[in-house]
Amino acid sequence: MKLPHYELIAEKTLRVYEFTSEGPKGQIPKLIKFSETALKGYYNLAFGDKNLKTGNIDDKVVSNNGDSEQVLATVVSAVYMFTETHSDVWVYATGSTKARTRLYRMGITKYIDEVKNDFYVFGQLEGEWEEFQKDIDYNAFVVRRK
Amino acid sequence: MKSIKELNDKKIPIVRIDNSLEKYLKMPIFQDKVDKANEALRTIGLPKITTK
Numbered sequence: 001m002k003l004p005h006y007e008l009i010a011e012k013t014l015r016v017y018e019f020t021s022e023g024p025k026g027q028i029p030k031l032i033k034f035s036e037t038a039l040k041g042y043y044n045l046a047f048g049d050k051n052l053k054t055g056n057i058d059d060k061v062v063s064n065n066g067d068s069e070q071v072l073a074t075v076v077s078a079v080y081m082f083t084e085t086h087s088d089v090w091v092y093a094t095g096s097t098k099a100r101t102r103l104y105r106m107g108i109t110k111y112i113d114e115v116k117n118d119f120y121v122f123g124q125l126e127g128e129w130e131e132f133q134k135d136i137d138y139n140a141f142v143v144r145r146k
Numbered sequence: 147m148k149s150i151k152e153l154n155d156k157k158i159p160i161v162r163i164d165n166s167l168e169k170y171l172k173m174p175i176f177q178d179k180v181d182k183a184n185e186a187l188r189t190i191g192l193p194k195i196t197t198k
Contacts, residue, residue, distance in 0.1 A: 008159050011167040018167055033170060035180045037187065044183035046176035057175045077159040084158050090192060092183040118157070122193040124186060129193035140186060142193060 003073035003111075010078075014085050015043075017078045018050070023065030030071065031057050032078045034091065043082075045093040047075055059096045072107040080118070083145040094124075094140035101139065108141065109134045119143045 006019040017032040032047040048059030065071075079091060095101030108121065112132060115121060122129040123138030132141070 005159065007162070009162045009164045009167065011165055011171065012163055013171070014161070016167045016170045017161070018164070031167075031170065031175070033176060035176060035183075037180055038184045039187055042183070042187060042192070044176065044180045046179040048176070057170075059176060059179070077157070080157050081159055081161055092186065094179065094182055096179070120193070120195050124190070127190055129190060140182070142186075144195070 003076075004070055005074040005077045006070060008074065008078060008081070010081070014082055017081075019074050021063065021065045021067055021071055023067045025063060025065045028063050028065055030074075032075055034082050034086075037092070041088060042090045042092065043086075045075070045079065045091050046096075048096075068103065069107075072104070076107075076111070076115075079143065083119075083143075088144070090142055090144050092140065092142045102137070104141065105136075105138055108132060117146075119145055 006021065008017045008019050010017045015034045019030055021028040021030055029050040029052065030047055031050050034043040034045055037044055046059055048057045049061050049063055050057055083089060083091065093104060095104055108115065112121065112134065120143065121132040122142050123132045123136060124140040125136060125138050129142065
């Protein structure tokens, strides 16, 4: 999957990344973080806009910079980097809103035939995990590198 | 050392290291999402991988 994506910078443990979205709204810095959870080897993936004045991160703002595909491709490339350098981890993700979760689902659907060569991909539906299938309104996702 | 072709085929991006991002490691950002991840783990656990 060779999609255009933004250049990533990261700290040395490769758990926090930053990139800059470019579009009609100008340059918007974004942060991706793989956070440890209560279980060793199980990480939460989240990303949001960085406020340059406060340094705070907002994952609910809708920046509408016309580059959502490129943003998602950049997040996917961070997942490849993270799972390449952290063996046997699970990466969990869900949107901060239902609309965002649906956007993530659409992104996975678009590339699933290629992504599943490299990852086990699961969707959460009605309190259970199942192998990701297209066109199902999952609540969350979890992946693991093959 | 891997060749350029091997690196490209692995789909791993080239990443520049900037240690100023280290401050975000300890910051409780996206805590509500982490809580959701923990809740999912607690209630439904992890998926089972079946090898075919």
